[in-house]
Amino acid sequence: MSANLKGIGASAGIAIAKAYRLEEPELKIEKKEITDKEAEKQRFELAINQSKAELEKIKEHANRELGADKAEIFAAHLLVLSDPELLNPVLDKVSTEGVNAEFAMKETADMFVSMFESMDNEYMKERAADIRDVTKRVIAHLLGVQIPNPSIISEEVVIIAEDLTPSDTAQLNRQFVKGFTTDIGGRTSHSAIMARSMEIPAVVGTKQATSSIENGVMVIVDGLDGDVIIDPSSEVIAQYEEKKAKYEAQKAEWAKLVNEPTVTKDGQHVELAANIGTPDDVKGVLENGGEAVGLYRTEFLYMGRDQLPTEDEQFDAYKAVLERMEGKPVVVRTLDIGGDKELPYLNLPKEMNPFLGFRAIRLCLEEQDIFRTQLRALLRASSYGNLKIMFPMIATVSEFREAKAILLEEKEKLVANGVQVSNSIEIGMMVEIPSTAVMADQFAKEVDFFSIGTNDLIQYTMAADRMNERVSYLYQPYNPAILRLISMVIDAAHKEGKWAGMCGEMAGDQIAIPLLLGLGLDEFSMSATSILPARTQIKELSKEQAQSVKEKVLAMSTTEEVVEFVKETFHIS
Numbered sequence: 001m002s003a004n005l006k007g008i009g010a011s012a013g014i015a016i017a018k019a020y021r022l023e024e025p026e027l028k029i030e031k032k033e034i035t036d037k038e039a040e041k042q043r044f045e046l047a048i049n050q051s052k053a054e055l056e057k058i059k060e061h062a063n064r065e066l067g068a069d070k071a072e073i074f075a076a077h078l079l080v081l082s083d084p085e086l087l088n089p090v091l092d093k094v095s096t097e098g099v100n101a102e103f104a105m106k107e108t109a110d111m112f113v114s115m116f117e118s119m120d121n122e123y124m125k126e127r128a129a130d131i132r133d134v135t136k137r138v139i140a141h142l143l144g145v146q147i148p149n150p151s152i153i154s155e156e157v158v159i160i161a162e163d164l165t166p167s168d169t170a171q172l173n174r175q176f177v178k179g180f181t182t183d184i185g186g187r188t189s190h191s192a193i194m195a196r197s198m199e200i201p202a203v204v205g206t207k208q209a210t211s212s213i214e215n216g217v218m219v220i221v222d223g224l225d226g227d228v229i230i231d232p233s234s235e236v237i238a239q240y241e242e243k244k245a246k247y248e249a250q251k252a253e254w255a256k257l258v259n260e261p262t263v264t265k266d267g268q269h270v271e272l273a274a275n276i277g278t279p280d281d282v283k284g285v286l287e288n289g290g291e292a293v294g295l296y297r298t299e300f301l302y303m304g305r306d307q308l309p310t311e312d313e314q315f316d317a318y319k320a321v322l323e324r325m326e327g328k329p330v331v332v333r334t335l336d337i338g339g340d341k342e343l344p345y346l347n348l349p350k351e352m353n354p355f356l357g358f359r360a361i362r363l364c365l366e367e368q369d370i371f372r373t374q375l376r377a378l379l380r381a382s383s384y385g386n387l388k389i390m391f392p393m394i395a396t397v398s399e400f401r402e403a404k405a406i407l408l409e410e411k412e413k414l415v416a417n418g419v420q421v422s423n424s425i426e427i428g429m430m431v432e433i434p435s436t437a438v439m440a441d442q443f444a445k446e447v448d449f450f451s452i453g454t455n456d457l458i459q460y461t462m463a464a465d466r467m468n469e470r471v472s473y474l475y476q477p478y479n480p481a482i483l484r485l486i487s488m489v490i491d492a493a494h495k496e497g498k499w500a501g502m503c504g505e506m507a508g509d510q511i512a513i514p515l516l517l518g519l520g521l522d523e524f525s526m527s528a529t530s531i532l533p534a535r536t537q538i539k540e541l542s543k544e545q546a547q548s549v550k551e552k553v554l555a556m557s558t559t560e561e562v563v564e565f566v567k568e569t570f571h572i573s
């Protein structure tokens, strides 16, 4: 019997495949008395070998798909599995105490973990994390429990999970992972954003995916309409195959505009840019006809590893993006860690409200070594293309001034040392905290450009967590409160002769596009896959008509009123 779940369509497309539940199994370890100690030791050695073989596979995959730096962590895990200092005490315990291997392994690992964690030494703390991770794998083998690992999936599946972290998402193998669905999350969760750039259909926030979908059952993920169909009949599968084919044909139609400029019916050009997370994403930007990179989320360079990237590693990444974009604008955002983007190796204390906490520019201004290293890497890369730099989560004018002063100080030092640095780097900021939108007139005097980050601006204005599907009814891009803030920012920028872009997901939204065009937005930056549909839509719009409804829309009182009006006026079904 088929059943349906409703969620949020987070990444367009349709996936039809078997369910693969991605969940941490519970490892129940009981102490047992062992009589055949030799057999127990052999059982332990077998579990070690199985774990090693699995890690080799994961390492190879990470190396191939994500690069050598991301694969390093698995090499470290393999070393732990060959370390006699960890393994011998386990074997000794089995021999002398006559206990089962999983119990001996757990006791030994716990001892090392608490010893390393109590040391005031970053390196040892990381080793503790490695031991914990590796131990879990070995114990799972001893108990005959499978630890799911998305990177070693080798048949076509749809992933079912409570949630996916951005690094889980980065590990998904596009060849086999046809789609995913989660219990929690929203359209602007970073796993959803990554799914769009990886072109993996996804439905998030279904509330019940993990409680209603068994491993191995057929599932349809319809990322276009936010539907998940469990155990569909063959007629339903056929319907969705047809819907999928239609969507593919639509994509082929959009693709015809890949080399066209984005010009409205009345001849006005706007820039359609893409948001990226890694240098590899540039390929998708160019394939989808992106005119610029409007947001390079550099924090992904810092994630999925166990230490900060060096200045040279960062330089290589920034240079690669600038070169691949061949002189087209590239807006790089400095480190925006925090919220759902964590860096465990910084060992920051847990916070009650991570989205309102010590993050992004707040952290960078305090941990200046981290910030200055990134700025130097960016400045050194600047001569390879058209670089613009912006700071995330600016709340006050003083923060912007301080960040800019540090950037200029690093530039001066590099130039004094004979390093070539571009003289035309624009310096801007994200507008994602309501205080900056309200004070946009003041900021506009000091910045070269604004990039409106609606993903956060909406959550902070409406006090509605962008990750929480239970308050998603309040997370309203078309609420007149949001439209008024956006309008204030664009007007303030233009008054000072500056440009205003948007890099929040709203920039690629079909209903938002006519509104943003009418408000005068200069640059629209979105998931690469949204560019061609947006271009198709903009070519059919008149800027003059869009401008003519600006005042009317800004005077409306509800989201529903705005949506209804826009759909009717601009013929959106």
Ligand SMILES: C=C(OP(=O)(O)O)C(=O)O
Binding pocket: 188, 295, 297, 336, 432, 452, 453, 454, 455, 456, 457, 503, 504, 505
């Ligand atoms: C683009 C934005 O940044 P992020 O999604 O990375 O928070 C935003 O907040 O709109």
Ligand SMILES: [Mg+2]
Binding pocket: 432, 453, 455, 456
């Ligand atoms: Mg943000």
